[in-house]
Amino acid sequence: MILFEEPLKKAIIVNRRNRFVMDVLVDDLLAPCHCPVTGRIGDIIFENIPCLVSETYDSNRKTHFTVEAISVDGEQWIGINQGRVNDYVEAFLLENQLDAFSTPRGIKREIVIEGARIDFQIDGIFMEVKAPLSELLTIPLPHFKRRRLKRPIETERLIRHLHALISTLPQTGRAVLLYVFLYDAPIYTGNSNRKQDHLIRQLINDAIPSGLEIWQLNCTISPEGIRLLRCFDTTSHFK
Incomplete structure (x- = not known):
């Protein structure tokens, strides 16, 4: 198994603002998160979609989190990075x-x-x-x-x-x-x-x-x- 430096956080995608940014509910706070896929992800409309996010401490980054995975059934995670x-x-x-x-x-x-x-x-x-x-x-x-x-x-x-x-x-x-x-x-x-x-x-x-x-x-x-x-x-x- 390839371990992440820090465990990913469970969150909820509220919407996909544009190709690069998703608005995500992380720890009960709405945060803009980097979307690592500029194209289409299946045929999903991103409203209240469970996700996993990684956290960055790079002060040069415009977004503090990156969406690493989503779920369409509440069980299986689909990596998107x-x-x-x-x-x-x-x-x-x-x-x-x-x-x-x-x-x-x-x-x-x-x-x-x-x-x-x-x-x-x-x-x-x-x-x-x-x-x-x-x-x-x-x-x-x-x-x-x-x-x-x-x-x-x-x-x-x-x-x-x-x-x-x-x-x-x-x-x-x-x-x-x-x-x-x-x-x-x-x-x-x-x-x-x-x-x-x-x-x-x-x-x-x-x-x-x-x-x-x-x-x-x-x-x-x-x-x-x-x-x-x-x-x-x-x-x-x-x-």
Whole structure:
């Protein structure tokens, strides 16, 4: 388990003010909190949503808290801090907990290839990490309001990173696309509603025979820390 420096606090999101700030009831006081996801988080309207927040003592920060996780059923926490996902992945690698790289010896982060910044190079093999949140793979209870689902806009970033990752295959013979969920998600095979989904699936499918692998990492988040549930190969689901 990866322990937080301090346990997270339970709180309630009153509303999402904008892309960067949520108004949260913390210790019975309403406080502006940093939202670490600038895009859409599922199709949730953020009104009275349970959450976990971390506290910062950096005087330069405009917000004193960061929303780390939310709950749509009052039981399961869904981690939303995408900015910390690579740190969690590295910690699991160092503890030999990722089956995709069972005993890594050399780990490098953020390697630039063809103008794209690939997240990891592990023993010479490149790995890109994605933590999807525009679609939550869980069903909210009926008393939660839900925004009418819109087709999520797929940025060019994923396509650019895929091209860069695939370009390493002639030299390495293996590359890994790792989807990370800070909750216990079912097998993820992409989002058919996203723009250019067909192109993304085709890129992946065409590269699998050359050594591209797709893996999924499921974790659980609690006030105390992050625990790895399972890391499994999902390549066959993309063929």
